[in-house]
Amino acid sequence: MKNYSKITPEGTRDILLGECRARREVEKRLSGIFSLRGYHEVMTPGLEYYDVFRLSGAALPQQEMYKTTDNHGRLLAVRPDSTLPIARMAASRLQSSLRPLRLFYSQQIYRNRPDLSGRSDECTQMGIELLGASGLRADLEAVSLAVEALSACVKDFRIEIGHAKLFPVLANRLALPEEKREELREAIESKNYGMLSALLDPLGDDPAVEAIRRLPRLFGGEEVLREAERWCTGEESRELLGSLKTLYASLKELGLGERLMVDLGLVQARDYYTGVVFSAYVQEVGDAVLSGGRYDELCGKFGMPMPAVGFAMDLDAAAALLPDFPGETEQPEILVYGEAGFEIQAQKLAASLVSQGTACVCSVFDTWEESIEYAKKTGISRVFSVGEATRKLNIGKGETP
């Protein structure tokens, strides 16, 4: 049998040294921001019952989930998403807590991706969920927190907002069979103008048809919202646009002006979003680095209806983008060598240096010469020897033994 003991599974990777430090740094900055904004950290299990991710209207595609069974033969999924488990948790264990709930998390999710696409099966996401609050204040809090989080780790980004309900509201007016509606959605999602026309042309000249025809082109600056108002004449769609307009104006006032975009063609499949949706893009990264939105119906599916909004940031991408962060690990300042019989004293000296805030490492070599050699190779500037007498050598200043 082929032996795979020396490599990691496809879609996974080791995260080493500098990469690890960059990632921890992002985590530190973000958890600092989230905590100061009143969010509390939670963790959900790596394994959940499969049912959590198969709720009607919020189901993840089954082929993307890693599955296993428990010892009763019940189907489990390796966490493919963090929002669903947190909604479960909020609707069950935290159901009697005071609302709103402000929660944040930093954990891995696992998705079975098609072979060799270059995407990771294992992603670390860090995000927030604001549960039990609706309206402009809550949306504004989520988006501006997303902006704070992005500003802390990437230099330049654009954030775009849209509304998950706009397409369903328009499509409902056409009374289409489920399949046709899905085809329409796909055409809008992939901005496939040709296919969209082919699908819409036979449907006559209902105003909703004209509005849907324009959805994929309706992205850009503030003018998009004005343009959309010309096409979306229904009361419901007007209301949605109104709420987006208010949000846009508020975000602009927050100083987001140039970085803010609108995309009314954001119509993702199989997601649980019901209101404003947003994602952030960075130059040279082909995917959104942050995405989120309002999901008011999700907690209800777990038996405790409450409105909610949240976002998740791709920590791997953020760590790779961290500006001016030294990738290499720094070396400790001092190497402590204990002569034969003085090993314990060497450890004591190291401990006392560390307690004073000096980074130091103990030599595991048998001789003073080997220890000096090691210090030179690794760039440790000073070497201390503990014995009958203590020797100190400053290689950094050019001293030789």
Place this chain on the structure above:
Amino acid sequence: MRPLRMALTKGRLEKSTVALLENTGMNCESLREKGRRLILPVSGGTENPAKLQVVLSKAPDVLTYVEHGVCELGVVGKDVIQEHGGRFFEILDLGFGKCGFALACPKGTDFFHGYQSKTVATKYPNVARRFFESKAMDVRIIKIEGSVELAPLLGLADGIVDIVETGATLRENGLEVVERISEISARLIVNPAAMKLRKREIEELAARLEQEGKREEAVT
């Protein structure tokens, strides 16, 4: 910021794309005499000051480059998109490279007859699988890399799913089309993040290509 980068499918679509770009006033000399270079600069004249970097690659790689955002744009056949899928915007039907997917089987045989499950040879297993799924048929699919028409002749398969242009190759090998599956032509695809970040440039380019394509169509 570097110029927009466009991944272009080598071979059949290459010629038509170069012609289209030239018709919009871009100087494509570097593409005609490319030598061994892999990234080729293309720029417009006074009328069309646009600049592009063109990358010539195999069709499925066009999708990969655009999906990962290392190329903002790509020109690729709908056949490749249908077979491989991916996350990108498909904003323009360029109108050339027209052909279609079809199910074909030896003349005189009835592919849909009988209860025995059928075997189909194809270079496009995903297209074939989706087609038979939509018919709720269980079919054994065998992937073939070269001349798919050979498989039914050798008795390996009951039929084939393949690209059909004129149908001449099929006729020569005693095959006939049973059902057309979908129509194919060259498409302009765009990376979603790039579409957001460089909207104006991309829309201008797409509009120019669309306009020129339509003019061409009107002439012929």
